[in-house]
Amino acid sequence: MLIDVLSVDASQLLRALVIGLIQGSIFAVGAIGLTLSYGVTKFINFAYGEFLTYGAFLAVFIVSFGTGVPIAGLIAIIGIAALGVGISKLFFEPIEDEGPFPLLITSVGVAFILRYSLAILAPETGYRFPIPALRSWEIMGIYLSPIKIVIMIVAILAMLGTHAVLQYTMLGKKMRAYSGNKELSMISGIDTEAVIQRTWLLSAGIGGLAGILLALFSPPFGINMGFNFLLTIFAATILGGIGKPYGAMVGALIIGLALSFGTLFISPNYTQEYGFIILVVVLLIKPDGIMGGEM
Amino acid sequence: MAFELPGLAVYLISVATFALIYGLLVLGLNLHFGYTGLLNFGHVAFFAIGAYTAAIVTSPPPAQAGAVAYTIGLGISMPFGFLISLGLAATAAGTVAFIVGLTSIRLDTHYLAIVTFALAELIAAVIENEQWLTGGFNGMNQVPRPGYTTLPGDIWPLMYLGIVSLGVLGVYLFLDRLVSSPFGRLLRGIRDRESGAQMLGKNTSLVKLKSFVIGGAIAGLAGGLYAHFTGSLYPEQFITHITFLAWIMMLLGGAVSNVGAIAGAFLFIGVRELLRFMPNAGITNLSTNLQWVLIGIMFVAVMRYRPQGLFGNQDEIISGEEDS
Numbered sequence: 001m002l003i004d005v006l007s008v009d010a011s012q013l014l015r016a017l018v019i020g021l022i023q024g025s026i027f028a029v030g031a032i033g034l035t036l037s038y039g040v041t042k043f044i045n046f047a048y049g050e051f052l053t054y055g056a057f058l059a060v061f062i063v064s065f066g067t068g069v070p071i072a073g074l075i076a077i078i079g080i081a082a083l084g085v086g087i088s089k090l091f092f093e094p095i096e097d098e099g100p101f102p103l104l105i106t107s108v109g110v111a112f113i114l115r116y117s118l119a120i121l122a123p124e125t126g127y128r129f130p131i132p133a134l135r136s137w138e139i140m141g142i143y144l145s146p147i148k149i150v151i152m153i154v155a156i157l158a159m160l161g162t163h164a165v166l167q168y169t170m171l172g173k174k175m176r177a178y179s180g181n182k183e184l185s186m187i188s189g190i191d192t193e194a195v196i197q198r199t200w201l202l203s204a205g206i207g208g209l210a211g212i213l214l215a216l217f218s219p220p221f222g223i224n225m226g227f228n229f230l231l232t233i234f235a236a237t238i239l240g241g242i243g244k245p246y247g248a249m250v251g252a253l254i255i256g257l258a259l260s261f262g263t264l265f266i267s268p269n270y271t272q273e274y275g276f277i278i279l280v281v282v283l284l285i286k287p288d289g290i291m292g293g294e295m
Numbered sequence: 296m297a298f299e300l301p302g303l304a305v306y307l308i309s310v311a312t313f314a315l316i317y318g319l320l321v322l323g324l325n326l327h328f329g330y331t332g333l334l335n336f337g338h339v340a341f342f343a344i345g346a347y348t349a350a351i352v353t354s355p356p357p358a359q360a361g362a363v364a365y366t367i368g369l370g371i372s373m374p375f376g377f378l379i380s381l382g383l384a385a386t387a388a389g390t391v392a393f394i395v396g397l398t399s400i401r402l403d404t405h406y407l408a409i410v411t412f413a414l415a416e417l418i419a420a421v422i423e424n425e426q427w428l429t430g431g432f433n434g435m436n437q438v439p440r441p442g443y444t445t446l447p448g449d450i451w452p453l454m455y456l457g458i459v460s461l462g463v464l465g466v467y468l469f470l471d472r473l474v475s476s477p478f479g480r481l482l483r484g485i486r487d488r489e490s491g492a493q494m495l496g497k498n499t500s501l502v503k504l505k506s507f508v509i510g511g512a513i514a515g516l517a518g519g520l521y522a523h524f525t526g527s528l529y530p531e532q533f534i535t536h537i538t539f540l541a542w543i544m545m546l547l548g549g550a551v552s553n554v555g556a557i558a559g560a561f562l563f564i565g566v567r568e569l570l571r572f573m574p575n576a577g578i579t580n581l582s583t584n585l586q587w588v589l590i591g592i593m594f595v596a597v598m599r600y601r602p603q604g605l606f607g608n609q610d611e612i613i614s615g616e617e618d619s
Binding site: 104235 | 332410416417539584593602612615616
């Protein structure tokens with residue numbers, strides 16, 4: 001079902017570009033959280049997608065008490081950050097010296113525990129934020145709902161915030177030091193336990209935010225939301241070079257655009273798979289991802 | 296007169312057949328992870344490729360099959376075609392493993408985990424979307440079961456159990472020889488310290504690729520046996536979850552043990568069959584959801600309390616660290 005390239009007009013192209021950038025910026029938020037935790041804990045957290053799902057569900061749950069979405073979102077992010085620390089203490093800390101494989105395999109189990117516990121608590125199939133349908137804004141001939149623009153602004157702020165934390169705070173410096181050389185950072189007197197814990201806090205909180213943005217971007221959502229986007233987030237993370245927050249941002253924007261243009265030009269039956277194809281091509285050419293160097 | 300077995304026996308035969316097919320799937324995964332240290336998180340892809348290959352080469356052509364969604368059915372006829380079908384199932388899965396391995400086996404193990412995970416999602420999407428090839432959501436439900444029409448009554452399931460048992464036995468004996476051969480020792484060497492094997496002049500990427508292809512082909516064979524047992528294939532039989540079922544079976548039985556692979560499959564299928572009788576207490580999908588919570592707990596508990604599983608060796612726990 002190949003769509004004729006010539007039949008695509010300029011406004012469709014522009015729309016694909018804008019939507020690609022917006023979803024890319026959501027993926028970027030998700031990918032940063034994942035890559036931050038990898039940079040410090042050195043294993044891929046398969047339970048990370050659940051932070052997204054839990055963030056969205058917690059926010060919707062708080063909204064149901066009459067709270068506005070921004071406040072509810074903020075509370076949910078704090079809640080998920082705390083959940084992240086709790087999970088790391090309960091499941092990962094006891095086996096942290098066993099090597100990356102046991103940690104990774106444990107994270108698969110944690111993902112199932114979280115997702116299907118939630119399935120029992122939230123048995124309905126579709127959830128959404130109670131946001132009134134707003135009139136779309138016309139910008140350069142394409143129509144965009146204001147909510148999508150808000151999503152993009154929040155995502156960009158989150159990226160700038162992460163940048164500020166990494167570059168200008170003591171925690172950021174310690175995280176980068178620990179990521180670069182574990183032994184050396186311990187010798188220099190960095191409290192590595194605290195760094196690991198705060199990384200979990202940050203990573204889970206950012207994941208929660210990504211989940212809320214994703215839920216606002218494409219409602220309705222269900223318990224599989226985070227897991228379904230895990231692959232896309234992995235692709236963005238690897239594309240940028242795993243453990244590299246700035247790489248993750250670039251990787252995520254590329255993936256967002258690939259999904260958007262792939263859907264437009266090739267076939268709407270596939271979405272995330274375009275990200276996968278780009279990922280394989282990049283791995284073939286440059287296995288370290290597009291951003292080499294350190295965190 | 297039809298040959299009839301008591302209902303319970305028919306049920307147990309069917310459960311045992313599924314457990315053996317899963318056991319075969321786990322044997323392939325165990326060669327990847329247990330013996331070679333390859334993190335394969337998309338094992339279901341090879342299973343699916345095997346199953347659909349078998350279905351495509353043996354299903355009747357659409358012209359004869361009536362209203363079906365697929366467009367290719369080679370209709371290779373049964374008793375003899377069964378072996379061709381299984382051979383092609385293993386070959387197709389092995390070929391895909393070769394292509395995927397060629398591009399990503401040399402990468403860090405974490406990357407392989409993600410690439411294989413992505414492969415499984417890609418294959419799942421193709422199965423859902425390419426109706427002409429796989430029947431899409433309508434499935435392929437005219438996969439011939441060898442001898443089904445000629446054998447009376449309940450003899451067929453018994454015979455098929457025999458065929459699957461032979462298949463599993465054959466693969467088991469093959470793997471048993473393989474892992475105790477010099478090649479098998481090389482696999483373990485690469486798993487525990489790849490740089491060491493490289494220093495001895497071994498082409499470790501090539502060796503890992505061989506292991507990946509063999510394990511993938513075994514999963515394809517399992518897929519072929521599955522297709523000819525159930526007679527119908529649908530996308531939901533090949534979701535990502537299947538990969539993790541194979542993983543928990545392997546971990547329960549004990550990675551680095553082929554006996555453990557089969558035992559883990561039987562243990563897990565047994566537990567799951569018992570859970571089937573759990574009531575839902577009026578809550579939608581309660582028993583299925585609890586099952587998956589339980590599977591999650593199994594992952595966590597095995598890794599923490601008994602990483603060698605039931606039959607594994609305590610000295611051979613795969614940590615993924617170069618110098619362990």
